[in-house]
Amino acid sequence: MPLNSSPYLLYSDGEGNIFEDSSLYAIGRCGWDALPIDTEDWIELPSGGNLYELPGRKGIGLDVQTGELRLCEKGWAVAAFIPPAYTGLFLAAYETTDPEAPKLPLFCYTAAGWHQEKLYVPAVRVEQDIRQECAGYKDELVAAGALDMLKSYPDNRLVRHLMDNCCNTYHCPAARNLSLGRWECPVPVSPACNANCLGCISFQPESESIVSTQDRLTFKPKAEEIVEFTVPHLLSAPYPIVSFGQGCEGEPLLMWETIKEAIIEIRKHTDKGSLNINTNGSKPDSVRQLCEAGLNSIRVSMNSAQATVYTKYYMPNNYEFQDIVESLKVVKSFGGWTSINYFVFPGMTDTEAEYEALRHLILETDLDMIQWRNFNIDPDWYLSHQGIADSPEMMGIKQLMQQIHEEFPRLKYGYYNPPIERIKGSYEQDFAH
Numbered sequence: 001m002p003l004n005s006s007p008y009l010l011y012s013d014g015e016g017n018i019f020e021d022s023s024l025y026a027i028g029r030c031g032w033d034a035l036p037i038d039t040e041d042w043i044e045l046p047s048g049g050n051l052y053e054l055p056g057r058k059g060i061g062l063d064v065q066t067g068e069l070r071l072c073e074k075g076w077a078v079a080a081f082i083p084p085a086y087t088g089l090f091l092a093a094y095e096t097t098d099p100e101a102p103k104l105p106l107f108c109y110t111a112a113g114w115h116q117e118k119l120y121v122p123a124v125r126v127e128q129d130i131r132q133e134c135a136g137y138k139d140e141l142v143a144a145g146a147l148d149m150l151k152s153y154p155d156n157r158l159v160r161h162l163m164d165n166c167c168n169t170y171h172c173p174a175a176r177n178l179s180l181g182r183w184e185c186p187v188p189v190s191p192a193c194n195a196n197c198l199g200c201i202s203f204q205p206e207s208e209s210i211v212s213t214q215d216r217l218t219f220k221p222k223a224e225e226i227v228e229f230t231v232p233h234l235l236s237a238p239y240p241i242v243s244f245g246q247g248c249e250g251e252p253l254l255m256w257e258t259i260k261e262a263i264i265e266i267r268k269h270t271d272k273g274s275l276n277i278n279t280n281g282s283k284p285d286s287v288r289q290l291c292e293a294g295l296n297s298i299r300v301s302m303n304s305a306q307a308t309v310y311t312k313y314y315m316p317n318n319y320e321f322q323d324i325v326e327s328l329k330v331v332k333s334f335g336g337w338t339s340i341n342y343f344v345f346p347g348m349t350d351t352e353a354e355y356e357a358l359r360h361l362i363l364e365t366d367l368d369m370i371q372w373r374n375f376n377i378d379p380d381w382y383l384s385h386q387g388i389a390d391s392p393e394m395m396g397i398k399q400l401m402q403q404i405h406e407e408f409p410r411l412k413y414g415y416y417n418p419p420i421e422r423i424k425g426s427y428e429q430d431f432a433h
Contacts, residue, residue, distance in 0.1 A: 003039040007113025007120045009061035011075035012053035021072050024061025026113030028090025028122055031347025031391030032383065034060045034069060037111065037122045041089055041398065045119040048083030048134040051112060056101020060093040071095060080112035080119070083134070084173065085127040085415045087372040089397045090346050091379050103209050104378035106199050124398065126372045127415035131183050132173035142167065145179035149229070158221045159229050162186065166248055170214050174246070178233070184241040184276075184417060185233045187226055188217045189259060193250030195280055196315040198385055199377040201247050210378075217249040223261035231266055234273040239419035241297075242266070245278035253279050256286035263293040274420040278341065281327035282319035291334040298331040299371065299417055300324055301341040304348070305357035312386055328365040337423050339369040339414075345382065350400040351392045362408055369412040372401070 006025035012018050028037045059077035063070055079092035088110035113120045130136060146163040153159040166175035166186065174186040193203070202216040234240045244259050245252035252259060263275055276297035277290065287298065303313045307321035328338045340361075348354065361367065375382070395403070404411065412418075 003042050003115055003120070005115070006037065006039055006062070007042060007115035009059050009072055010051070010078040010112055010114055011059055011072050012078050013075045014053065014055070016053075018051055018053075018078055019075070020114040021061065021074055023064055024059075024070070024072055025064060026111060026120075027060060027062050027069070027093045028111040029060075029093040029346070029379070030090060030350070030394050030396070031388065033347065033391045034093040035090070036062060037090055041122045042113065042115070042120040043123055045080060045112065045121050046083050046086055046123075049119075049121065050081040051119070052079045052081060052107065052109065053077075054079055054092065054094055054104065054109070056096060056098030057094040058097050060095055071097070078112055079109035080121045081107050082110050082121055082123050082374060084132040085125055085129070086123045087126050087344055087397070087415075088346070088374050089122040089124065096380060103381055105210050106201055106213050106376045108374035108376050109379060110374065124401070126413045129414070129416050129418075131177060131416060137173075137176055142176050142179050145181065149179055153229055156225050156228055157219055158187070158225045161188065161217060161248075165215065166246075170248070172248070174243070181233070182237050183239055183419070184243055185230055185237070186246045187230060187242060187244045188246040188249035189221055189226070189244055189252050189255040190250040191217045191220060192254050194254060194282055194317045194319060195251065196317070198313050198315070198382070199375075201376065202249060214248050220255065221258065223258050223265060226258070226262040227265045227269075230262070231269045234266070234270050237273075239421050240273035241276055241417055241419050242273060243276045243278055243417060251280055251282065252277055253281075253283040253286050256283065256290060260289055260293045263290065263295060267294045274337070274417075274423065276417050278417075279327070280314065280316075281324035282316065284323055284326035284330050287327045287330045291331055291336060295331070295336065296334070296420070297337040297339075297417060297423075298327065299339040299341050300328060301343070303343040303345070303375065304354060305361045306354060309348070309354070309386060313382075325361065325365060328367065332366050337368050337418070338365060339371055339417065340367065341371050341373055343375040344372050344397060345375040345377075345379075346397050347391050347394055348383075348386070348388070350394045350397050352395070353392070355395065355400055355403070358404065359407065362404070362411060367411060369414060369418070370404070371415055372413060373415065
């Protein structure tokens with residue numbers, strides 16, 4: 001049900017305790033601007049969400065009595081991390097008041113508020129698949145499954161990386177699902193990358209004050225190591241996907257020869273499931289080779305459909321934005337499924353220029369799907385790096401989604417790579433139950 005009034009602003013005392021300030025309504029942020037949020041845009045914080053304290057920053061709220069914007073001086077600002085399947089519509093509104101405030105780590109910082117004993121965030125659910133919901137994981141079953149994987153493949157370095165690091169240390173949802181023998185099977189393959197992303201989650205330079213959220217793969221897997229555990233997964237898992245390219249590695253296309261060898265061998269054993277690559281799309285010729293071998297799905301990550309905005313964030317080596325476009329077109333020419341992993345940043349993603357660029361990309365590539373991902377980055381750091389001093393006119397993330405959907409009704413929205421059963425059958429059906 002929609003709220004009958006805005007939720008109250010939240011603040012932290014700096015010691016792990018969070019309170020409401022009933023003199024201020026919570027508002028949101030787009031770009032540099034602090035804005036009121038329609039009551040209909042607030043939803044209860046989904047299971048798996050968390051609250052973060054933003055040290056050195058004061059929350060901005062709407063005074064309940066005067067209707068004026070003002071800072072909450074009672075403590076530090078608070079933001080929410082919203083779990084997969086949901087896309088945030090507004091960032092947390094705050095002002096950095098301490099010149100020594102630390103750079104925020106690589107998470108999303110969605111607005112949050114408190115209303116009638118419940119936490120609320122401005123967000124929409126874009127994916128009905130439940131494959132990464134917290135309720136679907138029982139720790140004892142995951143631990144047992146990981147141990148079984150390690151025993152079944154004792155000499156497989158990739159399985160050890162996925163179970164010891166991804167599953168047991170980082171609690172990666174994809175690796176945990178693999179331990180349970182279901183759905184999408186993650187396959188990291190590359191220790192190197194050909195981009196220098198500002199907010200890279202697997203590698204940050206030593207000179208940077210923030211750290212990567214996980215360690216990058218340190219070896220080059222062999223094709224036989226990939227085949228050894230992916231074929232059994234395809235044969236036995238419900239709605240199976242093999243996905244090359246994960247957050248714990250560099251760029252998988254730099255290992256395209258190994259991937260091609262693995263795909264050829266996999267398809268000698270089974271034609272079940274879909275073979276996907278999560279990539280920056282930098283090498284369209286390599287993508288063509290993979291499609292010829294049997295790749296049938298691609299997800300290309302991007303912070304923007306504008307070449308200039310993309311390049312400032314990715315800082316690519318030896319490739320250009322047009323290569324991304326070509327990779328999507330190549331997969332489409334083979335009849336494959338094409339998605340973009342679209343990093344949503346309110347105040348940048350919903351500008352008129354970005355809207356037009358996104359429209360052009362959809363038209364040029366005949367794109368199948370947008371995965372509306374929350375952008376994990378310090379908002380001030382990102383805007384400053386992009387050279388954005390003033391917020392341009394914005395349409396709002398929700399309005400952007402609606403307008404794109406109206407113009408391209410065939411284009412699917414989501415958060416995950418769909419299995420072949422959804423691609424070829426009833427896309428809207430929830431296959432993860």
